[in-house]
Amino acid sequence: MKPYLALIKIDLKLALRLRTVIFFNYLFPMIFFFTFGTVFHAKQNLDGITQVITMSLALGVLGSGLFGAGIRALQERELNILRRYKVTPITPGPLLVASMVTGWIVFMPYIGVLLALSHYYYNMPWPQHMAALLVFISLGLIAFRAIGLVIASVANTMQEGTILVQLLYFPMLFLSGATFPAEFFPLSLQVISKFVPATYYVKGIKDIIKSNQGFNFSYAGVLVLTTVIGFIVGMKLFRWEKEEKIKGSAKLWVAAVLAPFLMMGIWESFHIKNKVQPAPRMEKSSAAFGDNRPRL
Amino acid sequence: MQRRSSWNGLHGFRVRTGLDRNALPQYPRQTLMSTEPVIFVQSLHKSYDKLEAVKGIDFQVNAGEVFGLLGPNGAGKTSTVEILEGLRPRSSGEATVLGFDPDRQKQRLKDRIGVCLQATNLPAKIRVLEAMDLFASFYTRSLSSEQLLKRMQLWDKRAANYETLSGGQKQRLALALALVNDPQLLFLDEPTTGLDPQIRLEIHKLIEEMKSENRTVLLTTHYIEEAERLCDRVAIMDEGKIVAIGTPRELQQKSKSQSRIQIVSAQPLDSNSFPQWPDAVDSKLEDDGRTITVYSTRPARTLFEIMKWLDQKGIPLEDVHLKKPTLEDVFVELTGKQLRD
Numbered sequence: 014m015k016p017y018l019a020l021i022k023i024d025l026k027l028a029l030r031l032r033t034v035i036f037f038n039y040l041f042p043m044i045f046f047f048t049f050g051t052v053f054h055a056k057q058n059l060d061g062i063t064q065v066i067t068m069s070l071a072l073g074v075l076g077s078g079l080f081g082a083g084i085r086a087l088q089e090r091e092l093n094i095l096r097r098y099k100v101t102p103i104t105p106g107p108l109l110v111a112s113m114v115t116g117w118i119v120f121m122p123y124i125g126v127l128l129a130l131s132h133y134y135y136n137m138p139w140p141q142h143m144a145a146l147l148v149f150i151s152l153g154l155i156a157f158r159a160i161g162l163v164i165a166s167v168a169n170t171m172q173e174g175t176i177l178v179q180l181l182y183f184p185m186l187f188l189s190g191a192t193f194p195a196e197f198f199p200l201s202l203q204v205i206s207k208f209v210p211a212t213y214y215v216k217g218i219k220d221i222i223k224s225n226q227g228f229n230f231s232y233a234g235v236l237v238l239t240t241v242i243g244f245i246v247g248m249k250l251f252r253w254e255k256e257e258k259i260k261g262s263a264k265l266w267v268a269a270v271l272a273p274f275l276m277m278g279i280w281e282s283f284h285i286k287n288k289v290q291p292a293p294r295m296e297k298s299s300a301a302f303g304d305n306r307p308r309l
Numbered sequence: 310m311q312r313r314s315s316w317n318g319l320h321g322f323r324v325r326t327g328l329d330r331n332a333l334p335q336y337p338r339q340t341l342m343s344t345e346p347v348i349f350v351q352s353l354h355k356s357y358d359k360l361e362a363v364k365g366i367d368f369q370v371n372a373g374e375v376f377g378l379l380g381p382n383g384a385g386k387t388s389t390v391e392i393l394e395g396l397r398p399r400s401s402g403e404a405t406v407l408g409f410d411p412d413r414q415k416q417r418l419k420d421r422i423g424v425c426l427q428a429t430n431l432p433a434k435i436r437v438l439e440a441m442d443l444f445a446s447f448y449t450r451s452l453s454s455e456q457l458l459k460r461m462q463l464w465d466k467r468a469a470n471y472e473t474l475s476g477g478q479k480q481r482l483a484l485a486l487a488l489v490n491d492p493q494l495l496f497l498d499e500p501t502t503g504l505d506p507q508i509r510l511e512i513h514k515l516i517e518e519m520k521s522e523n524r525t526v527l528l529t530t531h532y533i534e535e536a537e538r539l540c541d542r543v544a545i546m547d548e549g550k551i552v553a554i555g556t557p558r559e560l561q562q563k564s565k566s567q568s569r570i571q572i573v574s575a576q577p578l579d580s581n582s583f584p585q586w587p588d589a590v591d592s593k594l595e596d597d598g599r600t601i602t603v604y605s606t607r608p609a610r611t612l613f614e615i616m617k618w619l620d621q622k623g624i625p626l627e628d629v630h631l632k633k634p635t636l637e638d639v640f641v642e643l644t645g646k647q648l649r650d
Contacts (some may be wrong), residue, residue: 031434179404
């Protein structure tokens with residue numbers, strides 16, 4: 014237990030000393046929060062602020078998971094920091110757990126700030142299922158950090174890692190409904206969206222904030238399964254030194270960690286009726302962009 | 310009564326560090342008998358695909374010994390050391406370190422050894438004392454970070470970020486981290502490479518202090534003078550094999566190289582007048598016309614005879630040099646390579 018606590022403590026201290034961590038965890042998503050809050054007229058309608066807060070949470074979680082956990086782990090290997098740990102008795106377990114716990118602790122205040130701004134500045138009512146929301150966001154954060162750590166494990170160089178991260182980051186941001194509501198996607202994109210991991214994170218949050226549906230156990234289960242697979246694969250493929258190269262075929266392990274989302278996509282596509290709807294016409298969808306509908 | 314170790318500080322004054330080892334939790338009963346070697350290697354092989362990096366080497370290191378592995382790049386030193394540290398599996402052969410098998414008992418072994426690697430780093434923003442406390446948490450027992458930092462002259466830097474330390478300070482911190490679990494066996498991989506001569510001397514003193522504390526040290530180095538100064542015994546490796554092993558003195562004596570005697574007279578000399586000095590292999594007059602260079606297998610006797618001859622001839626003497634074969638001469642003779650090839 015001693016190394017776990019020591020690593021969490023030092024990771025937290027290091028995170029708070031890095032300006033880039035503060036910028037990308039707090040300031041960068043905030044810029045989007047206010048910009049899209051204005052675009053979506055978030056002060057005037059619940060749909061708008063729901064979209065904005067969901068997007069901000071998705072930005073934060075994807076950034077924390079893929080860049081914060083994944084790229085940072087790669088940096089530590091490239092800089093020979095992990096090589097120094099390798100000669101001590103610790104195993105990859107404490108390092109991976111510390112990365113996940115630290116990411117969660119750093120992210121929690123951001124959620125508080127977002128909810129407070131949404132409530133006090135954009136007049137969003139407090140979510141009825143606050144505990145469910147916090148647990149769901151936490152599960153999402155840990156799951157995406159696990160994906161980030163798997164990327165770090167299968168990438169041989171920083172360049173490879175950056176490409177893999179970008180290949181996942183942008184599709185997840187734009188096809189999950191985080192930045193643009195999925196209801197407005199054409200049918201083909203709506204089908205693709207069901208296979209995008211971040212979709213279930215976005216939908217789960219929207220369900221809790223907007224529809225007051227509480228905790229979606231299916232979506233939470235997928236996130237937990239992803240975390241478990243990610244942790245096991247991360248442990249199995251963990252490399253301490255940049256000279257230890259991994260075969261190109263090992264990159265397929267990323268598919269393994271994404272498998273729960275693929276299965277969920279297949280399930281939703283074939284077993285749940287009326288899930289794919291033609292995109293509503295723009296005049297009917299104006300609520301999402303801030304009509305003068307009475308606030309809920 | 311608590312046992313407290315003392316040591317000589319870097320600048321010559323004696324410092325009582327009070328490294329309190331009695332207060333540390335004890336390791337489980339030692340599997341190693343006191344008479345057994347700390348490191349035992351027999352027919353050790355290591356292959357990477359088709360490349361055979363280590364080709365069946367044998368050696369052992371005894372308790373309290375500083376043992377040096379010398380060799381050019383690609384000689385197999387790093388592979389050997391990494392096998393012994395539990396970082397790499399061996400292909401075949403026997404190896405035990407502190408009584409543990411480095412392949413099968415690597416976590417227990419790593420808990421008991423100290424390692425100072427070349428080319429490692431710590432996070433840029435980690436502070437010196439934080440790094441010590443972090444690494445202390447990885448082991449079942451640890452020395453006081455404060456005492457170790459004071460010993461390494463780093464206590465004043467305890468709040469400094471790692472990125473702000475000089476090269477010498479980083480290396481002293483690396484040594485402090487290697488000592489944090491109070492290891493009886495230390496692996497030092499090129500501990501002074503890239504450091505300026507002053508800092509290299511400081512590190513040498515620290516290694517000598519480790520030796521005086523009866524710690525066993527396995528040192529790899531490119532610097533011949535470092536091996537000559539610090540090592541009780543040296544193994545010279547080349548192309549995956551040990552080509553010579555022994556004390557630096559034994560290796561020098563085994564060398565076919567001859568000692569070189571240089572005599573500088575105060576007046577010009579005639580080389581035709583030189584007699585055949587006993588045990589001299591070769592002699593010549595240098596271009597300045599006043600310096601005689603003689604190569605001898607028994608330099609003391611040859612030198613005596615030369616001095617007698619100069620005295621008989623009434624030739625005034627200006628300077629005398631005697632140079633024995635160095636470990637580097639031995640190394641070149643055995644491998645046909647320079648150490649930095």
